[in-house]
Amino acid sequence: MTSAFKALAFAGALAVSTALSPAAFAAKTDITVGAQLEPPNLDPTSGAAGAIDTVTYSNIFEGLTRFGPDGSINPGLAESWSISDDGKVYTFNLRKGVKFHDGTDMTADDVKFSLERIGAEESTNAQKALYADIESVEVVDPHTVKVMLSKPNGSMLFNLAWGDAVIVAPETIANNATNPVGTGAFVFKDWVQGDRVELERNADYWGEPAKLEKVTFKFISDPNAAFAAVMAGDVDAFMPFPAPENLPQFAADPRFRVIAGSTEGETILSTNNKMPPLDNPKVREAIAHAIDRQAIIDGAMFGYGTPIGTHFAPHHPSYLDLTAQSNYDPEKAKALLAEAGHPDGFKTTLKLPPPSYARRGGEIIASQLRDIGIETEISNLEWAQWLEQVFKGKDYGLTIVSHTEPFDIGIYARPDYYFQYDNPEFQKIIEDLNNTADPEERDRLVKQAQKKIADDYVNGYLFQLANTGVVNAKLQGVWENAPTQAADMTAVYWED
Amino acid sequence: MLPYMIKRLVSLTISLMAASLVIFFVIEVVPGDPASFMLGLNASPETVAALRDSLGLNAPAPMRYWQWITGLVQGEFGISYTYKVPVSELIADRFWVSMPLSVYALMLSTAIAFPVGVIAAARRNSPTDVSIMGVTQLGVAVPNFWFAMLLVLLFSITLRWFSAGGFPGWEAGFFACMKALTLPAIALALPQASILARVMRSSLLDTLGEDFVRTARAKGLTRRQALWRHALRNALIPVLTIIGLQFSFLLAGAIIIENVFFLPGLGRLVFQSITQRDLIVVKSVIFLLVFAVILVTFIVDVTYAIVDPRLRRARA
Numbered sequence: 007m008t009s010a011f012k013a014l015a016f017a018g019a020l021a022v023s024t025a026l027s028p029a030a031f032a033a034k035t036d037i038t039v040g041a042q043l044e045p046p047n048l049d050p051t052s053g054a055a056g057a058i059d060t061v062t063y064s065n066i067f068e069g070l071t072r073f074g075p076d077g078s079i080n081p082g083l084a085e086s087w088s089i090s091d092d093g094k095v096y097t098f099n100l101r102k103g104v105k106f107h108d109g110t111d112m113t114a115d116d117v118k119f120s121l122e123r124i125g126a127e128e129s130t131n132a133q134k135a136l137y138a139d140i141e142s143v144e145v146v147d148p149h150t151v152k153v154m155l156s157k158p159n160g161s162m163l164f165n166l167a168w169g170d171a172v173i174v175a176p177e178t179i180a181n182n183a184t185n186p187v188g189t190g191a192f193v194f195k196d197w198v199q200g201d202r203v204e205l206e207r208n209a210d211y212w213g214e215p216a217k218l219e220k221v222t223f224k225f226i227s228d229p230n231a232a233f234a235a236v237m238a239g240d241v242d243a244f245m246p247f248p249a250p251e252n253l254p255q256f257a258a259d260p261r262f263r264v265i266a267g268s269t270e271g272e273t274i275l276s277t278n279n280k281m282p283p284l285d286n287p288k289v290r291e292a293i294a295h296a297i298d299r300q301a302i303i304d305g306a307m308f309g310y311g312t313p314i315g316t317h318f319a320p321h322h323p324s325y326l327d328l329t330a331q332s333n334y335d336p337e338k339a340k341a342l343l344a345e346a347g348h349p350d351g352f353k354t355t356l357k358l359p360p361p362s363y364a365r366r367g368g369e370i371i372a373s374q375l376r377d378i379g380i381e382t383e384i385s386n387l388e389w390a391q392w393l394e395q396v397f398k399g400k401d402y403g404l405t406i407v408s409h410t411e412p413f414d415i416g417i418y419a420r421p422d423y424y425f426q427y428d429n430p431e432f433q434k435i436i437e438d439l440n441n442t443a444d445p446e447e448r449d450r451l452v453k454q455a456q457k458k459i460a461d462d463y464v465n466g467y468l469f470q471l472a473n474t475g476v477v478n479a480k481l482q483g484v485w486e487n488a489p490t491q492a493a494d495m496t497a498v499y500w501e502d
Numbered sequence: 503m504l505p506y507m508i509k510r511l512v513s514l515t516i517s518l519m520a521a522s523l524v525i526f527f528v529i530e531v532v533p534g535d536p537a538s539f540m541l542g543l544n545a546s547p548e549t550v551a552a553l554r555d556s557l558g559l560n561a562p563a564p565m566r567y568w569q570w571i572t573g574l575v576q577g578e579f580g581i582s583y584t585y586k587v588p589v590s591e592l593i594a595d596r597f598w599v600s601m602p603l604s605v606y607a608l609m610l611s612t613a614i615a616f617p618v619g620v621i622a623a624a625r626r627n628s629p630t631d632v633s634i635m636g637v638t639q640l641g642v643a644v645p646n647f648w649f650a651m652l653l654v655l656l657f658s659i660t661l662r663w664f665s666a667g668g669f670p671g672w673e674a675g676f677f678a679c680m681k682a683l684t685l686p687a688i689a690l691a692l693p694q695a696s697i698l699a700r701v702m703r704s705s706l707l708d709t710l711g712e713d714f715v716r717t718a719r720a721k722g723l724t725r726r727q728a729l730w731r732h733a734l735r736n737a738l739i740p741v742l743t744i745i746g747l748q749f750s751f752l753l754a755g756a757i758i759i760e761n762v763f764f765l766p767g768l769g770r771l772v773f774q775s776i777t778q779r780d781l782i783v784v785k786s787v788i789f790l791l792v793f794a795v796i797l798v799t800f801i802v803d804v805t806y807a808i809v810d811p812r813l814r815r816a817r818a
Binding site: 135183227230231235237240391394397 | 534535536538539540541545546548549552553556584585586587592595596651654655658659662665666667668669671761762763764765766767770771774777778779780
């Protein structure tokens with residue numbers, strides 16, 4: 007045998023043995039998920055940042071109820087429940103054999119603790135108002151808990167599915183921000199601040215165990231870096247992907263699959279209803295007709311997004327398509343402006359927070375408004391400035407923001423909310439809705455509410471934010487839609 | 503030497519105190535309330551007030567300044583508003599990314615710039631010199647983040663030799679970490695090396711024209727011997743100044759490169775904390791960076807005195 011032949015034979019043998027080794031056949035059991043924003047902490051019950059839910063929702067923490075991928079409400083830690091006839095007492099039957107990650111049992115006492123903690127005076131729960139109707143929580147036995155409400159609240163099961171109402175243990179609550187202990191299918195392992203969070207499969211999970219052994223969330227804020235990380239294979243999924251302009255390139259690459267589902271983010275041209283001349287409904291109606299929604303979706307979002315005509319998610323069964331009521335009609339808009347006493351238009355401010363939908367969308371809207379004579383003075387704000395000036399200070403004419411909380415039409419019933427819409431009729435509808443548990447009646451009221459804010463042209467309703475992301479083509483079980491800001495990894499697996 | 507050092511130390515302390523005041527009050531007037539930022543769009547005013555209270559934001563400004571400064575002296579930086587961990591811990595973790603990166607980049611840039619600068623000066627106006635000057639001109643002009651993206655495109659996406667960014671953490675081993683820092687260090691070092699090489703060359707050319715070099719040549723030394731034995735050491739002062747400035751710049755100014763390579767360094771920490779209004783972190787990191795810059799300047803000043811004995815005597 008010549009030495010060249012020997013080398014060749016050796017290389018061949020090596021290749022065969024590599025191919026036959028079990029590692030080459032076994033499906034991958036770990037995943038690296040890219041995300042643009044790093045969670046400030048890992049306790050979903052004490053902060054509003056969506057990034058907290060991205061990492062922890064369903065993966066680490068679970069609530070009594072939970073969102074399904076389609077936004078439906080499913081049993082979580084509560085196996086079943088019953089509601090009293092007056093709608094004021096909810097009895098939850100808890101699952102048996104549920105353990106926290108530290109090995110202790112999850113019982114009715116933990117539920118009582120978690121729910122009462124939200125309403126406590128020193129509570130810093132960002133969604134405290136959602137649970138304000140909870141009057142008391144009573145432990146019946148270790149696996150049964152009664153939740154007493156001060157008045158009926160038809161949204162309670164839905165509200166309990168939010169990440170803000172997950173069940174935590176009193177012994178570990180103090181450290182949940184940095185070392186979360188929940189009941190979910192993954193156990194928190196490590197957090198290298200500024201870089202990544204690592205989770206491991208929970209071997210003692212009460213339900214069907216996760217298919218993945220290890221999940222790593224990697225935080226990459228720069229869109230170019232995100233693109234490079236996906237292309238180089240450093241991350242297996244990136245959701246939501248920060249630069250929609252890169253998506254066609256991923257779609258053309260067989261290694262990747264592009265996801266374009268829906269979110270709960272109603273993107274709206276928020277309008278200060280108390281600032282003249284925007285306090286005049288005719289002026290707001292004119293603005294509504296001046297806006298070409300499709301041009302904004304194409305120009306700012308590269309075609310991803312669904313036009314909306316009211317503040318409601320199009321994928322919800324009770325959604326009313328009211329886009330025709332505020333169709334693009336610049337001539338009508340000009341006529342309405344003249345009718346309102348502003349034939350030559352007026353000047354107002356347009357304050358834009360950082361996301362690209364706002365910055366890019368803002369420029370397009372400014373030019374569309376200029377066409378009917380409205381001059382906008384654009385200022386770009388950071389989030390903190392936006393919260394200070396616009397959200398808290400109400401010092402703005404127009405702004406663009408995506409309201410990402412699910413089923414949040416109730417904010418229009420808060421007269422001190424930043425768009426300052428104060429309509430007793432609408433407030434009555436929402437009050438009735440909260441007091442109603444009957445599904446048909448709720449459906450009617452929800453539709454009435456959608457119609458009311460569309461008729462009053464409270465805000466310019468632009469589009470539903472798309473859940474755009476890129477995942478490895480071999481990855482299965484990834485949520486297409488985002489009913490809440492979650493990256494639920496419990497059902498994700500690699501295809502062989 | 504001692505009086506010179508004391509003088510430098512006093513100026514260091516005064517600079518630090520002035521810096522702490524400026525940092526504190528600039529951050530005081532920055533708009534944006536950390537509490538309302540953390541709680542988002544649905545929070546009620548009472549919840550925000552409760553959080554402000556628990557963060558200690560309601561105390562009067564001079565009192566908070568005093569608490570901050572006395573804390574700093576004791577090495578007690580407070581607890582991060584958003585991360586809920588001690589700021590000193592956050593900084594320490596990030597420091598062990600930024601510091602090695604800066605040292606790595608500085609070593610690379612010095613290792614390239616010294617020989618290149620000396621060769622260019624020794625062969626003044628030769629084709630070698632002209633091409634070196636051309637390449638370094640380009641190196642100064644190229645923005646480092648753009649160069650960084652090119653590196654990623656070539657070495658990560660096409661060749662797949664390096665990952666596109668990230669940092670494995672020191673527990674993953676020295677070589678894994680150095681590998682992760684290699685592309686960022688090259689991206690940072692290229693413009694620095696170009697500047698340094700040009701400074702090295704012109705400084706060396708200046709000294710080569712000095713009387714003492716002519717005297718040395720007259721004694722019979724060759725051009726090369728004169729350069730190595732007499733000119734080089736004297737040409738080092740401006741080069742040291744630039745290295746000192748570059749080190750401070752690398753430590754504090756790698757924000758963009760840290761973002762391109764998503765490295766968890768100090769620059770990115772500042773950037774994140776500013777957008778999240780984690781003001782307690784911003785204050786402390788900026789103060790620490792100012793401290794590092796002042797300290798490096800101090801060390802450079804002391805090094806001058808070592809390189810140039812005239813300085814220690816003249817100022818003493």
